[in-house]
Amino acid sequence: xxxxxxxxxxxxxxxxxxxxxxxxxxxxxxxxxxxxxxxxxxxxxxxxxxxxxxxxxxxxxxxxxxxxxxxxxxxxxxxxxxxxxxxxxxxxxxxxxxxxxxxxxxxxxxxxxxxxxxxxxxxxxxxxxxxxxxxxxxxxxxxxxxxxxxxxxxxxxxxxxxxxxxxxxxxxxxxxxxxxxxxxxxxxxxxxxxxxxxxxxxxxxxxxxxxxxxxxxxxxxxxxxxxxxxxxxxxxxxxxxxxxxxxxxxxxxxxxxxxxxxxxxxxxxxxxxxxxxxxxxxxxxxxxx
Amino acid sequence: xxxxxxxxxxxxxxxxxxxxxxxxxxxxxxxxxxxxxxxxxxxxxxxxxxxxxxxxxxxxxxxxxxxxxxxxxxxxxxxxxxxxxxxxxxxxxxxxxxxxxxxxxxxxxxxxxxxxxxxxxxxxxxxxxxxxxxxxxxxxxxxxxxxxxxxxxxxxxxxxxxxxxxxxxxxxxxxxxxxxxxxxxxxxxxxxxxxxxxxxxxxxxxxxxxxxxxxxxxxxxxxxxxxxxxxxxxxxxxxxxxxxxxxxxxxxxxxxxxxxxxxxxxxxxxxxxxxxxxxxxxxxxxxxxxxxxxxxxxxxxxxxxxxxxxxxxxxxxxxxxxxxxxxxxxxxxxxxxxxxxxxxxxxxxxxxxxxxxxxxxxxxxxxxxxxxxxx
Numbered sequence: 053x054x055x056x057x058x059x060x061x062x063x064x065x066x067x068x069x070x071x072x073x074x075x076x077x078x079x080x081x082x083x084x085x086x087x088x089x090x091x092x093x094x095x096x097x098x099x100x101x102x103x104x105x106x107x108x109x110x111x112x113x114x115x116x117x118x119x120x121x122x123x124x125x126x127x128x129x130x131x132x133x134x135x136x137x138x139x140x141x142x143x144x145x146x147x148x149x150x151x152x153x154x155x156x157x158x159x160x161x162x163x164x165x166x167x168x169x170x171x172x173x174x175x176x177x178x179x180x181x182x183x184x185x186x187x188x189x190x191x192x193x194x195x196x197x198x199x200x201x202x203x204x205x206x207x208x209x210x211x212x213x214x215x216x217x218x219x220x221x222x223x224x225x226x227x228x229x230x231x232x233x234x235x236x237x238x239x240x241x242x243x244x245x246x247x248x249x250x251x252x253x254x255x256x257x258x259x260x261x262x263x264x265x266x267x268x269x270x271x272x273x274x275x276x277x278x279x280x281x282x283x284x285x286x287x288x289x290x291x292x293x294x295x296x297x298x299x300x301x302x303x304x305x306x307x308x309x310x311x312x313x314x315x316x317x318x319x320x321x322x323x324x325x326x327x328x329x330x331x332x333x334x335x336x337x338x339x340x341x
Numbered sequence: 342x343x344x345x346x347x348x349x350x351x352x353x354x355x356x357x358x359x360x361x362x363x364x365x366x367x368x369x370x371x372x373x374x375x376x377x378x379x380x381x382x383x384x385x386x387x388x389x390x391x392x393x394x395x396x397x398x399x400x401x402x403x404x405x406x407x408x409x410x411x412x413x414x415x416x417x418x419x420x421x422x423x424x425x426x427x428x429x430x431x432x433x434x435x436x437x438x439x440x441x442x443x444x445x446x447x448x449x450x451x452x453x454x455x456x457x458x459x460x461x462x463x464x465x466x467x468x469x470x471x472x473x474x475x476x477x478x479x480x481x482x483x484x485x486x487x488x489x490x491x492x493x494x495x496x497x498x499x500x501x502x503x504x505x506x507x508x509x510x511x512x513x514x515x516x517x518x519x520x521x522x523x524x525x526x527x528x529x530x531x532x533x534x535x536x537x538x539x540x541x542x543x544x545x546x547x548x549x550x551x552x553x554x555x556x557x558x559x560x561x562x563x564x565x566x567x568x569x570x571x572x573x574x575x576x577x578x579x580x581x582x583x584x585x586x587x588x589x590x591x592x593x594x595x596x597x598x599x600x601x602x603x604x605x606x607x608x609x610x611x612x613x614x615x616x617x618x619x620x621x622x623x624x625x626x627x628x629x630x631x632x633x634x635x636x637x638x639x640x641x642x643x644x645x646x647x648x649x650x651x652x653x654x655x656x657x658x659x660x661x662x663x664x665x666x667x668x669x670x671x672x673x674x675x676x677x678x679x680x681x682x683x684x685x686x687x688x689x690x691x692x693x694x695x696x697x698x699x700x701x702x703x704x705x706x707x708x709x710x711x712x713x714x715x716x
Contacts, residue, residue: 127554153555154447155484155525161452162485177654189624191654191684206600207624208652211684212705215652232599233554234449261600264449287603290588290610291619298584298599298621300554301449307467328608330706 053252054181054226055201055243056144056170057120061185064112064142065090066123066133068100072148073124076189077101080122083192085185088116109140120144122178122187127151130174131160134237138164138171146187147173147237154300157235164237171237175299177207177229188229190214198223200336201247203240204259205232205266206299209287212329213259220333225253232299234263240270248278255281255336258323262288263301263309271317281339283332284318284325286311342551344565345388347430349547352524356516358531359509359543363432372413375431376406385412388428389421390570397421402434424569435545440533441500442466442477443510445517447527454482454521456493456514458500462533488518509542510534524562525555574618574637581633583622590615591645592716593638593676595631597622597656605650608705614713617644624655631664632671639674646677646716650705653684662690666697677715681708 063080067073068090078101081087089112090100096107106112109121121137123130123146130149137145145164152174164171172179178188182195194211196218204210210229217224228243230236240258247253256278260267267286274282289311291297293304304310315325324339326332344352350360364375365388376383387399394400399421403409409431419426440462448455458478461469469476480496482488493514494507501507517529530548537543551562568576578585584599588606592614596602599621606616618638622630631649638644651661661682668674680701682690691701702708 128557151554153525153558154527154552155522155555158447158452158454159485162483189655194684204600206598208596208598208654208656209600209604211652211654212601212604215683234447235452259600261603266450269450285604287600287607289603289607290616291603291606292586292588295586295619296553297586297603297619300552302599302603306446307471327611328706329604330704 053250054184055246055250055253056179056226056228057181057185057187059184061119061187062086062088062117063187064088064109064116064118064121066109066121066137067125068092068103068105069095070124074101076124077103080186083186085187088118109136109142113140113142118142120146120187123147123149125149131156134160134171135163138167138169141167141169143169145169145171145237146176146178147171148176148178148189149173150175152233154233154235157233161235161237172228173231173237175233176231176236177210179226179228181226182224190227190229194218195227196223198225199252199254200224201250201253201256202227202259203243203256204229205261205301206259206287209329210259213257213285213332216330216333217257222333222336225250232261232301234301239266241273244270244273244278248280253280255283255340257332257336258282258284260284260286260314261299261302262286262291262297262311263299263303265308267314268317271321271323274323275321281336282323283335283339284323285329285332286314286325342553342556342562342566343390343570344549345390345428345567346386346547347388347428348565349549350544352520352549353544353547356520358513358516359541360547361432361435361543361545363430365428365430366413367417367428369410369414369417372429372431373406373410376403376409379431379433382434383409383431384434385409385416386430387416387419387421387426388430389424389426390567391422391424394421399426427569435535435537435543437533437535437537437545439536441535442532443513443517443534444528444530444532445521448481451481454484454518456480456482456496458496460500462535466532482518484522488515505540506536506542513542520549524559525552526550527552574641578620578634578637581630583620583630583634585637586619588616588618589643590617591643592712593617593641593644593647595620595622595634595638595647595649597624597651601650601652605648605705605709608709609648609713612709612713614716617641622656628660628664628667631661632668635668635672635674639672639676644676646679646712648708648712649678649680650708651682651684653682653687657685658682658687658690659693662693666693669697677712679708679712679715681705
C-alpha cells in the first residue's frame, strides 16, 4: 500500500513540450509511471514522449481517465496552470515549478482547497511510491519498496535520507516532497493523516527545516493523533537569522522558525530528532522494536 | 528584497500614508543645508538595511544646522553590523505624544495576511511577541475575501482610543494593504506609528520587504535595489546562478539542493568544524557553475578546506567531476578538498576523478569527518 499514488494512477504532464517537462515525462515513463497525456497550449494534436498532447487540461480529461497532473511550466504561468487543473477537477495536482510568487500561491491555495482537491508543492521534487508510480523528478533507483513513509520540505536532502533507508534495508511506502516555499499546497499534517491511515506504512520520517512553524504544528499533531512511530530531522541548525537559505521558506525571521523551537517541539511530542541523516535508520529500528 | 527607510517612506508617500518630509544626504555640508531648510530640531538617521541602528549610534538629534552636520559626519563614519553607512536621512524631530506599532505580513500557518498592532510602539516587536504577547492585537486578512470592515474596526478600537485616531489608522491600514498587494510585499511595517502635533498619526519609521519571487512583475522596484544587501561574493554567485550565503567559518561548501546544503553545514558543525558558506549549485549540472563556485570559495582567506557534496538527481555527477577538473586546471588551489559523489552517473564521475588521482567518498559522514580533520 501507499498514499496518494499507486500502480493505477494515471498522470498528465502540464508543460510536456518544455525542456524540463519533456525530460521528466520521459524519465517518469521509463520508471514505469502511467503517463497518459501531456498539455501544452497551442500544441494540441501533437505527440510528445509517445503520448498525445492537448491544448488544455479539460481536453485531456475528456479523452482519458486522469488521476493526477504534474506541472513543469515556468514560474510566471505556474499558478494559472494549477487553477486550470483544479477547474478541470484533477484530484491530485503536483507543482514542481520553483520561484512562484507568494501572494499568487496564497490565493491559489484557497482556490484548490475550496474545490476539495489536493495540491503538492510548488518548489518540490514530487512524490514516489516505489515499485508503483513516480510523479516528479527524484532518482527512481535509490528507492526500494517498503513500509516507511517519508515527508520533506526539500529535494536532495530527501534523497540523502532515502539512500540511508534503502542501504539499511528499509524500503518506503511513499515519499512526498511538500516543497520549500512559505506557502505550499499541502503541509506535513495533511500527509501525516494519510500515513496514519495507510495500512502499508508502519513508520514515518519527517524532514523539516528552518522557517515557518509547520514542524511545530506537525509535532502537536503527532502527539495527539498518531500511533505510528515518527522520526524527525531538521536542517539549517547553523543558519544565521534573517538570511534566506536557498528555499524561499528557509529563513529565520521575526524570531520564528528557529531550529531550537522545532527540535524542542518534536522532542516534547516523543519524536526523536536525528543529528545526521545516517542516524535515521537506527532511530526507526529502535522505535519499531 | 529589502529597501531603506527613506525608500519605504517614499513609497508610503506615494500611497498616501502620512510621513514627515525628508532629506537624504551623503555628506555633512548637505546635512547642514537640509537642517537649515527644515528650520527646527531635526533627527539624523543612518540608512542601513539592518536593525539596531539606534543602539549603534546611528540615530541622533540635532538642535542647529551645525549640530546636524556634526551628527551626519559621525554617523557617516560608522559601520553598523559590518555595513558602512553611506547615507543619512534628515527629518523634523516631531514631539511624540504616543507611539504605536503596525505591521502587515504573511501568516504562513494561517495562509492569510496578518495585521499586527500594539500600543507598545517603538519597541522591538520581536521582544514584545516573546515577552508580552498579549499586548499585540492580531487581525487576519484573507486576500481572496479582502478586509472584513467591521472586524478591522473592532481590532483598531482595541489599540486606538478615540474615533479620530481609529479613522486615521483605518485609512493607513487600507493603504498598507494596497501597497502590500500591488507591490508583492512580504512585510510592510510602521514602528513607531506615532501621534504627533496633537492628534495626527504619522509613520516615523518605515520598513518594506518584497517577495523575491515576484520581482519579475515589478521592474520599477529594480531601481530601489541596494547592492549592499548582499556581499560581493553573494552578488557574484547570484550572477552565476548559484544560491550563496556568506558565513564566518573555515570550511567552504559546494552542495546541490538547499536542504542538503543546510544539512551539510550542520554536520560540519557536528564534527567540530565551522562552515564558511551556504552554497547551492542548483538543479542543472553545468560544469561552469562548479568552476565559479570554487572561484568564489577559494578567494575567501578564512577558508582552510573545501567540501563538495553532490547527491545526483537532475544534477549529474560526471558534470560535477568535469567542473572540478576544469577548476583544478584554472584556479591555483592548495587547499585540501574532499569530494562526495553519489546518485546519477556517480560511477562515471568517480572514474574521471580517479584518472587524475582524486578519490571521492560515498558516505556523507566520512567526507565531513575527513574535511574537518584536514582543515
